[in-house]
Amino acid sequence: MAKADDSSLDPEGLRAVQLAARRALDRASAWGVHPTPTAAILEAANLKVAPASAFDPLRLMEYLIGKAEQAASALKSAISKVFGIYDAGEQLIHIDDTVRPSKQNFLKLHEAGHHELPTHRKLFRLFQDCEKTLDPETADLFEREANNFARFVLFQGDGYASMAADYKLEIKTPVKLAGKFGASIYASCREYARTHHRACVVYILEPITFCEKSGAQAQVRRIKVSPAFLQQFGRPSEQVISLDHSLGRVLPIGRKMTRPTTVSVTDRNGQAHECLAEAFDTTFNVLILVYPIRVLSR
Secondary structure (H helix, E strand, O other), rough: OOOOOOOOOOOOHHHHHHHHHHHHHHHOOOOOOOOHHHHHHHHOOOOOOOOOOOHHHHHHHHHHHEEEEEEEEHHHHOOOOOEEEEEOOEEEEEEEOOOOOHHHHHHHHHHHHHHHHHHHHHHHHHHHHOOOOHHHHHHHHHHHHHHHHHHHOOOOOOHHHHHOOOOOOOOOHHHHHHHHHOHHHHHHHHHHHHHOOOOOOEEOOOOOEEEEEEEEEEEEEEEEEEEEHHHHHOOOOOOOOOOOHHHHHHHHOOEEEEEEEEEEEEOOOOOOOEEEEEEEEEOOOOOEEEEHHHHHHH
C-alpha cells in the first residue's frame, strides 16, 4: 500500500519553512555549491553531529548518562523507530551512520529543520525536559515541515529544477543529479517529478518480489507527479505493479535499468496518449519514470 504524503503543507506553512531554509543557505553561503555543503550548513547553525551515534547500542548508555530518566526512556523508544534524533538541549544531532551517506545528508538537514524552526526548537526542548510527548497530529506536522526544510536546502530552492530543465527527460537525469546535489537517487527522483516543467510521473516501488500466482511484482511505495502531468492525467492510484500491468514490461528483472518502452496512458478526458516508461533499480527501490512522447518534441 502506498505511503501517506510525508511533505504536504498549506501555502502559509510552506512559505515559513522555505524562509527558514533560505536563511540557512544564506548563512552558510551554500547557494550554487555542489554537492550541497551539509556540514557547512550545520556549522553555521551551531549544530553538531554526535561523534558517537546514540544508535550504537554499545555507546547508548554512555550518552544517556546525565539525562533525565524520562528523556532517556523516550530516546530509547525513538531509536527503534527513526534514523535521526535532534537533542534541543545540547544542539546535537544523532544520525544512524549505518544508512548510506546520501541518505544521511537528508537526515541531517531534516533534524536541522527541527532546530531552525522556532516552534520546533521550543517544544522539543520542553518535551525533552518533562514526561509529556507531542500529540500525533503535531508530531506529523513537524515531520512534514522538517522534510520540506531538508528538501529545500538539499536541492537549493529551485536550483535542482533549473538544472534538470537543461537535461534530457529520462531516468538517467535524476540519477546523475543525485550525485550533483549529494542526495539519494530516491530523493532526487521525487524532486525530479515534483518540480519538472513537463508532464511526467515517477513511480517509487518496493523491491521486486515473486509469487506463484502473478509472478514478479512490486508494491507501490509512492507516486510523484509533475504539475503538468497532474493537470492532464490526474494522480495515479495503483497499489502494485505486476507483470499484467501496463508498466509490468519495464520492471527491471535481473538488470539495473530498462530501456524506454512504449505504454499507453489515459488522460482525464478518457483519451489515450502514447508514453515512454523506463526503470532503474537502486536495490533499495525500483523507480519508473513515465512521460508522454509528444512532450519530447516541444
